[in-house]
Amino acid sequence: MKRVITFGTFDVFHVGHVNILERAAALGDYLIVGISSDQLNFSKKQRYPIYNQHDRTKIILSLKYVNEVFLEESLELKLEYIKKYNADILVMGDDWKGRFDWVKSDCDVIYLPRTPSISTTEIIEVVKTL
Numbered sequence: 046m047k048r049v050i051t052f053g054t055f056d057v058f059h060v061g062h063v064n065i066l067e068r069a070a071a072l073g074d075y076l077i078v079g080i081s082s083d084q085l086n087f088s089k090k091q092r093y094p095i096y097n098q099h100d101r102t103k104i105i106l107s108l109k110y111v112n113e114v115f116l117e118e119s120l121e122l123k124l125e126y127i128k129k130y131n132a133d134i135l136v137m138g139d140d141w142k143g144r145f146d147w148v149k150s151d152c153d154v155i156y157l158p159r160t161p162s163i164s165t166t167e168i169i170e171v172v173k174t175l
């Protein structure tokens with residue numbers, strides 16, 4: 046029984062998010078998703094998400110291949126979350142390549158290629174021009 050963990054904001058949910066969650070789920074038997082809190086997102090991106098953390102959590106939890114979700118309050122707590130949720134594999138998109146290699150002593154780390162040509166930032170920009 047392999048437990049997979051992944052992290053993200055998943056704001057303005059789109060197919061790139063579906064693709065990574067689907068591929069992460071396929072690497073094991075149980076998928077746990079850490080959802081960046083509104084505050085963590087502000088500290089990473091200098092803006093609050095369009096969808097608040099409650100709505101983002103509800104959306105991710107509704108997916109058929111997601112088993113469990115929790116709020117990620119800090120990037121530095123990765124290892125604590127991995128231990129708490131007993132994860133065997135950490136999956137991240139390759140925009141984070143190398144950034145979480147420091148947890149490799151406790152957990153396998155796999156960076157998957159991002160889905161090209163779609164991102165929350167790009168969607169926001171397109172909508173602004175309409």
Ligand code: C2G
Pocket residue numbers: 052053054055056061062065080081117120136137138139140141158159160161162163164165
């Ligand atoms: N993603 C993807 N393809 C895209 C867009 C996003 O594969 N076109 C992936 C990202 O690589 C990430 C996940 O979807 O693994 C969530 O993306 P974001 O919501 O942008 O997550 P981010 O804000 O980078 O938060 O602890 C790490 C962070 O919480 C990750």
